[in-house]
Amino acid sequence: MIHYHIKQSKFTEHISNDPFSSIVEPSLGKLTELFSDRQENLICFGHHHPIHFFNHQDRTYLNPGSLGCNYKPTARFALVDVVGVQLRIELNEVIYDNTDFLKSYSMLNVPDHEFILKIFHGNQFR
Known part of the structure; x- marks a missing residue:
């Protein structure tokens, strides 16, 4: 890893x-x-x-x-199950409310927050 x-x-x-x-x-x-x-x-x-x-x-x-x-407001993760020499992998995602987090970019006056919101968060907070 x-x-x-x-x-x-x-x-x-x-x-x-x-x-x-x-x-x-x-x-x-x-x-x-x-x-x-x-x-x-x-x-x-x-x-x-x-x-x-x-x-x-x-x-x-x-x-x-x-x-x-x-x-989109999801947290992605994988579950890896090792069974002997075999791997079983399951991709998952959990929806969560990230509204306050996205608002904080502007409230904290993060430099280039418009760019960050667009590139890293797909303009979710519009």
Whole structure:
């Protein structure tokens, strides 16, 4: 489990140096290439907000999507059940009221809050 792919040579860099690899489009080919330096059967990651869920041979790539940065008021998550050597993965989402949270961007005068609301929250609060 990792926030997003980091090359082995950058593993000890401070987070402020942005050691993460460039985000790739959510496809099996791109993820296979990105994580080619890893041997694990299940690779769970985030950083990129869309859902990624791909199975290929003996490897699964899983990003259940953003927990709050979404175009709708839902928190996405995955349940992973390990049964022997088999994985059972269930993608879920829970609806919640994020109205007060979205209002807080303006109330707290967050810099570029209009841009943040548009890009990270799909203009839900309009």
